[in-house]
Amino acid sequence: MAYGVKRFSPITIDSMTSLVGMNIPGHTGTGWCIFVYNLSPDSDESVLWQLFGPFGAVNNVKVIRDFNTNKCKGFGFVTMTNYDEAAMAIASLNGYRLGDRVLQVSFKTNKTHKS
Template identity: 50%
Template sequence: MSPGPHPSPLLAAPPLNSLEPVPALIRPPGSGTWCLFVHNIAPDTEEATLWRLFGPFGAVRSVSVAREHGPGSKCRGFGFVNMVNYEEAVHAIQHLNG
């Protein structure tokens, strides 16, 4: 079975700041939000860091950091930020990636 076409728009650019996020923007069907995939983030990154990083650009509905299983639960180097407004999400991507 071959994968079907991906209907969501995708934006990505090289990282700029010390956290080195490289977000991609998609809109999960029925979600009402725009999901930014952020990778190249540090092992000690917390959800609060993503809130502080993306919050100044607009309404953030939720954030999550992918974590390893087990004790210590370090960040696996990527996470997700769900923003309410498309233009604000694009502005965050453009600003954080130069």
């Protein structure tokens, strides 16, 4: 018989709180999602691979394109495996001049819709 010993479960802390599905900015199920803003219309995925690759393991890159022109809409996303590497990439590349543009780089946040 155990006396007052409770096992910690990362799934349920109490009936009201669960760590699973917690809303951690930038965290996806597969890594840390980084928002990259102010890309030029001619930017493609290779630019993001080259920028973020030196900081660590990159899972995925996505440049958001205009449906009609297939040009970059000015932003994209990078998913990195490791939080520390993602944070270092953000710290190093936020404010970085790429051509004639200054990049804005941050962890992706979920949009909140106004009622």
